[in-house]
Amino acid sequence: MGLLGHLWHTTLATMLDVAPIVAILAFFQAVAIRRRPPNLRRIVVGFIYVLLGLTLFLVGLEEALFPIGKIMAQQLTDPGFLGIGPGDARWLEFGWVYAFAASIGFSAAIAEPSLLAVALKANHISGGTISVWGLRVIVAAGAAAGVALGTVRIVTGTPLYLYMIVGYAVLILQTWRTTRVAGGLVPLAYDSGGVTTSTVTVPLVAALGLGLASAIPGRNPVIDGFGLIASTALFPMVSVLGYAELAAWRARRRKAAAVPEPDDERSTA
Amino acid sequence: MNSGFLSFLRLVLGSARDLAPIVLVIGFFQIFVLQQPFPDLERVAVGVVLVMVGLTLFVQGLEMGLFPIGEAMAHAFARKGSLAWLLGFAFCLGFGTTAAEPALIAVAAEAARTMAEAGVIQPSGAAQASYALGLRLTVALSVGASLVLGVFRILKGWPVHLLIIGGYVVVVILTFFAPPEIIGIAYDSGGVTTSTVTVPLVAALGVGLASTIRGRSPLTDGFGLIAFASMFPMIFVLIYGMVA
Numbered sequence: 001m002g003l004l005g006h007l008w009h010t011t012l013a014t015m016l017d018v019a020p021i022v023a024i025l026a027f028f029q030a031v032a033i034r035r036r037p038p039n040l041r042r043i044v045v046g047f048i049y050v051l052l053g054l055t056l057f058l059v060g061l062e063e064a065l066f067p068i069g070k071i072m073a074q075q076l077t078d079p080g081f082l083g084i085g086p087g088d089a090r091w092l093e094f095g096w097v098y099a100f101a102a103s104i105g106f107s108a109a110i111a112e113p114s115l116l117a118v119a120l121k122a123n124h125i126s127g128g129t130i131s132v133w134g135l136r137v138i139v140a141a142g143a144a145a146g147v148a149l150g151t152v153r154i155v156t157g158t159p160l161y162l163y164m165i166v167g168y169a170v171l172i173l174q175t176w177r178t179t180r181v182a183g184g185l186v187p188l189a190y191d192s193g194g195v196t197t198s199t200v201t202v203p204l205v206a207a208l209g210l211g212l213a214s215a216i217p218g219r220n221p222v223i224d225g226f227g228l229i230a231s232t233a234l235f236p237m238v239s240v241l242g243y244a245e246l247a248a249w250r251a252r253r254r255k256a257a258a259v260p261e262p263d264d265e266r267s268t269a
Numbered sequence: 270m271n272s273g274f275l276s277f278l279r280l281v282l283g284s285a286r287d288l289a290p291i292v293l294v295i296g297f298f299q300i301f302v303l304q305q306p307f308p309d310l311e312r313v314a315v316g317v318v319l320v321m322v323g324l325t326l327f328v329q330g331l332e333m334g335l336f337p338i339g340e341a342m343a344h345a346f347a348r349k350g351s352l353a354w355l356l357g358f359a360f361c362l363g364f365g366t367t368a369a370e371p372a373l374i375a376v377a378a379e380a381a382r383t384m385a386e387a388g389v390i391q392p393s394g395a396a397q398a399s400y401a402l403g404l405r406l407t408v409a410l411s412v413g414a415s416l417v418l419g420v421f422r423i424l425k426g427w428p429v430h431l432l433i434i435g436g437y438v439v440v441v442i443l444t445f446f447a448p449p450e451i452i453g454i455a456y457d458s459g460g461v462t463t464s465t466v467t468v469p470l471v472a473a474l475g476v477g478l479a480s481t482i483r484g485r486s487p488l489t490d491g492f493g494l495i496a497f498a499s500m501f502p503m504i505f506v507l508i509y510g511m512v513a
Contacts, residue, residue: 003315018466020365025338032354033345037338046334049326054465056323064316068295075303096302107290113327117469120331125476125487160453161444168437175430184486187429187493194499195468197460202372223383226453233460233499
């Protein structure tokens, strides 16, 4: 398919994707609110920008990055490249796969438009305290860990639910600690999980999971190929909460260093 | 006009920074690890430019269209004071945007194939199609329900973490009773439901509501809707796997 045909095809697909949203917005605007929203013309132009932008974004990804990324996932998981024979898959020999998983998890999250949208919103309402780039880097670090651990799981063949249950346990522990020191950030941290797995991440990560599950003897691609997206969504929550805890701890320490507490004096005396 | 073009150019450069990591990663692995030449460099360059311009336009559209309409509707509903309309809107937004989501259609078809191979459902095309449709409707329903609960939570000021932790405990318990084939699909279905257009709208809706209602903080109460929308599908799909 030529570039123009691809563009046309994707424009139609994006319009179909956005149509139900526009219909719902228009219906409730007309029937329930019964008032024109302020700056209607600007909003319509904004929707056209979103439509155009998403189309170009998707076409560009499919032209440039997805084909190479997917072939790369296949080549890196090829038994010939990995140098493994049948029945001989030791998990430590997959270093390049883990490195690729972590780097693609990180870089895809940085390029993810949904994450950018949430980071922009968080930046607006926090009055600039939460930096757009900073939040994205922390979330991306979590995504990197999530994809890498997900590939370790496929290579070792350990069951998905063990990883998820341990992840949830860590998350609950962190939540319990963070609500006391920086509770405002908890909902944002939870939201970061869902937004990481979107347009850029899902196709690349899914290709990696399916490639890996079909290359390793004893793995069933239809069962083991799933689950990589779940761990990619889990770890950004852990990393954002971890960062919130760290920031709160550093703030406490700075305060303690500036004003010596009476307890300290007693203990040194 | 000229200054408008310059500021657009500056925004495109910002997008270039966002995309640099993924281009570098793919370039590095292609050249140094796999030691292969870049296929069709021209096409890749055109694609990267399209991605950059696309991301820039999307961000512009976000600030001009998606964020303002989401917030304007949140304010209008809060002023109107009709709970039924607001919850109805939340449900339709979740259900309507998810039922048509292409990523979900792909995952549902894949899931039906998996279940047929595992012998859980009949291998016939009709059985697979009806299983996939049922799965899609289940997920769409769950996203609709999640936004209703999420909006209700904002109105009531319930802490998000208790609901989310409770939800994850339910997920873990259901995991032990659900057929093993559905578990990976169920866990993944949480991540694929929130599309690039829905996320900004839902975020604006939550923040708009939380900033209109007295006693709610936009940061603490406004976020969290997307978290519900990613968790509910896991619970609903696990249940679907047990009953279907």
